[in-house]
Amino acid sequence: MPRWSNEIPQQHTGTAYTLKRTPSGRGIVAMVTSDDLVGCPTHWWGGHTVPCEETGCKPCEEGIPYRWHFYLAAVDTTTHQHFLFEMTAQAGDSFKDYRRAHGSLRGCLFEAKRLRSAKNSRVCIRCKPTDLRVQHLPEGPDIKKCLAVIWNVPIPSVVAPDVAKGAPRLRVIPKAIPDPVLARNGGPPAA
Numbered sequence: 272m273p274r275w276s277n278e279i280p281q282q283h284t285g286t287a288y289t290l291k292r293t294p295s296g297r298g299i300v301a302m303v304t305s306d307d308l309v310g311c312p313t314h315w316w317g318g319h320t321v322p323c324e325e326t327g328c329k330p331c332e333e334g335i336p337y338r339w340h341f342y343l344a345a346v347d348t349t350t351h352q353h354f355l356f357e358m359t360a361q362a363g364d365s366f367k368d369y370r371r372a373h374g375s376l377r378g379c380l381f382e383a384k385r386l387r388s389a390k391n392s393r394v395c396i397r398c399k400p401t402d403l404r405v406q407h408l409p410e411g412p413d414i415k416k417c418l419a420v421i422w423n424v425p426i427p428s429v430v431a432p433d434v435a436k437g438a439p440r441l442r443v444i445p446k447a448i449p450d451p452v453l454a455r456n457g458g459p460p461a462a
């Protein structure tokens with residue numbers, strides 16, 4: 272039976288999250304809802320990114336090189352859209368440094384920009400903590416399950432402990448920079 276409604280729901284798609292890469296130009300400003308990055312080797316095959324399979328990987332058999340990609344979930348600060356962010360290992364380093372310093376990526380306000388106008392030019396990531404006591408952040412989705420839906424591969428039966436539902440996630444120790452504009456400009460001026 273269809274689930275009819277006269278109201279237009281805020282979330283009008285199902286479990287499939289949009290996958291975004293850093294665009295050239297304005298870039299992305301968003302707040303991370305995941306606790307950590309999830310990564311896997313991928314191939315560019317048949318016009319899109321596919322995961323490298325552990326056994327019987329067709330692109331590997333054809334000699335196509337693989338490349339690591341990393342993923343996190345975030346909310347765009349302008350559109351409020353919850354999406355999956357895809358990055359290369361090089362861009363992932365900034366988030367790994369942040370996680371080492373703050374214990375979790377959740378609540379990290381980041382700006383992702385391409386250094387040049389070319390679509391594949393190097394990505395620059397800048398991270399700042401936000402005060403999670405004043406920010407309402409939705410729960411981050413299970414990234415592996417979202418990717419399985421996007422890639423149309425079997426949903427992993429094992430849920431990684433870092434994305435398991437109900438696990439304590441609010442481990443960011445907020446710094447006194449609640450204003451994202453101030454935060455982006457390097458914090459409030461010294462008194």
Ligand SMILES: [Zn+2]
Nearest residue numbers: 323324328331
């Ligand atoms: Zn492969």
